[in-house]
Every structure is written in C-alpha cells, then in structure tokens.
Amino acid sequence: MKGFTMELILDTADLEAIRELNDLYAVDGVTTNPTIITKSGKSFEEIRDGLMEILSPEQKLFIQVVATDFDGIMAEARYICSLRPENTYVKIPVTRDGMRAIKACKAEGMGVLATAIYSASQGFMAAKNGADYLAPYVNRMCNLGDGVGEVVRLQAMLEQAKLPTKILAASFKNVEQVNELLENGIEAVTIPVDVAFNMLDIPSTPMAVDDFTRNWQAAYGRTTLLSAE
Numbered sequence: 001m002k003g004f005t006m007e008l009i010l011d012t013a014d015l016e017a018i019r020e021l022n023d024l025y026a027v028d029g030v031t032t033n034p035t036i037i038t039k040s041g042k043s044f045e046e047i048r049d050g051l052m053e054i055l056s057p058e059q060k061l062f063i064q065v066v067a068t069d070f071d072g073i074m075a076e077a078r079y080i081c082s083l084r085p086e087n088t089y090v091k092i093p094v095t096r097d098g099m100r101a102i103k104a105c106k107a108e109g110m111g112v113l114a115t116a117i118y119s120a121s122q123g124f125m126a127a128k129n130g131a132d133y134l135a136p137y138v139n140r141m142c143n144l145g146d147g148v149g150e151v152v153r154l155q156a157m158l159e160q161a162k163l164p165t166k167i168l169a170a171s172f173k174n175v176e177q178v179n180e181l182l183e184n185g186i187e188a189v190t191i192p193v194d195v196a197f198n199m200l201d202i203p204s205t206p207m208a209v210d211d212f213t214r215n216w217q218a219a220y221g222r223t224t225l226l227s228a229e
C-alpha cells in the first residue's frame with residue numbers, strides 16, 4: 001500500500017453545513033458537482049465565492065465541468081483551475097471527450113479528478129491518463145453489483161501498475177459503505193452532510209453523558225468539575 005494520510009472531503013455545496021462540519025472535523029476539502037450546486041438553491045457564483053471564503057488555502061476544492069465536448073471541457077477546466085493558486089481540481093467525467101480532456105489538462109499542469117466512474121477499468125484508464133484522483137460512485141455501483149468490491153479491485157490495479165493516482169470514493173448513502181472502504185485502505189472519501197453527521201451522532205453517546213451529569217449533580221449539586229473553592 002502507498003504511504004498516505006486518509007483525506008476526508010465533504011460532498012456538498014451547503015455552505016452552512018460546510019462551516020459547521022469544518023469546525024467539527026479535520027476536513028481536507030469539498031467536492032461539488034452540477035447537481036449538488038443546483039440543489040443548494042444558490043447561483044454557481046455564490047457557491048464559488050462562499051467555498052473560496054470558507055476553505056483555507058491548504059484545503060482542496062473540486063469543481064466539475066458542465067460542458068460535455070472536449071473544447072468546452074478544456075475552457076471550463078482552465079477557468080476552474082485559475083480560481084485559486086493551488087489545491088483546486090477540475091472534475092471531469094470519464095466520457096470519451098472527458099478522457100481526452102483529462103490527458104490534455106494534465107499536459108497543461110492542472111489538477112484533475114476523473115469522475116462518474118462506474119468500473120475499475122474506467123478508473124484505471126483515467127489513472128493512466130494522469131488523473132490525480134478517481135471518483136468511483138460507490139452507492140450507484142452497489143446498485144449495479146458489488147460496488148465496494150469493484151473499488152477495491154481498482155485500488156489493487158493501481159497498486160500493481162504503480163500508478164500514483166488516488167481513489168476519492170464518492171456517492172455514499174450510509175456510514176457502512178464508508179467504513180468498508182476505509183477498512184480496505186481507500187485513500188480518500190467524499191461524504192454527504194447526513195453521512196458526515198451520522199458518523200458521529202449515535203444517540204447512546206449523549207444518553208451516557210446525561211447519566212454522568214445527573215449523577216454528578218445528585219452527588220455534588222453542580223454540573224461542572226470545577227467547584228467554587
């Protein structure tokens with residue numbers, strides 16, 4: 001396995017949730033796609049400016065192209081990568097035009113994430129074209145077959161070929177899917193807001209804390225460790 005630090009990315013354009021989760025967790029960046037941005041109810045420009053204000057220069061920003069033809073993808077990719085001096089990645093779906101664009105963007109020195117990946121072979125070819133990250137759609141792949149298994153297979157293929165590309169697994173619907181991939185050494189995950197909170201919020205934990213507080217209050221008449229001495 002390659003030496004790495006696991007990256008935790010948020011898969012949302014909900015600026016309030018990003019602020020809150022950025023306080024709560026060690027967040028490495030944010031991914032968006034055209035649908036995620038339209039769901040925010042805000043304009044692209046508002047989301048773009050909000051993300052650039054919230055994220056520190058070290059946190060990664062991934063923005064997807066909307067154009068589907070090679071020239072359009074290249075124009076949007078240059079624009080996206082010009083938004084911040086570093087740690088900005090253009091997300092390009094692995095269509096035929098997209099694959100050509102991934103290769104061309106890397107030749108121009110841009111950061112690239114290959115997205116909308118549904119099979120190990122699609123991911124492998126994007127990695128061969130130089131993509132920095134691959135985003136397999138885990139839940140959607142699970143709906144078609146063994147999604148987690150296919151991502152683990154892709155990881156094995158990258159390791160065998162000694163390709164440095166990282167898998168940034170996407171399209172999660174529950175915590176268990178995330179856990180399974182982390183257990184298998186996946187280097188980065190991008191998770192939606194509900195899954196991000198569900199990774200922490202188990203009702204038994206605040207219930208246990210309530211017991212501690214109640215017992216302390218009953219014994220010492222206060223709800224803090226600190227006395228008035």
Ligand SMILES: O=C(CO)[C@@H](O)[C@H](O)[C@H](O)[C@H](O)COP(=O)(O)O
Pocket residue numbers: 011031032033062091113115116135137139140168170171172190
């Ligand atoms: O590709 C990335 C991250 O690189 C994600 O933003 C990706 O587009 C999303 O996770 C998926 O489109 C979400 O899919 P779904 O929740 O609609 O199944």
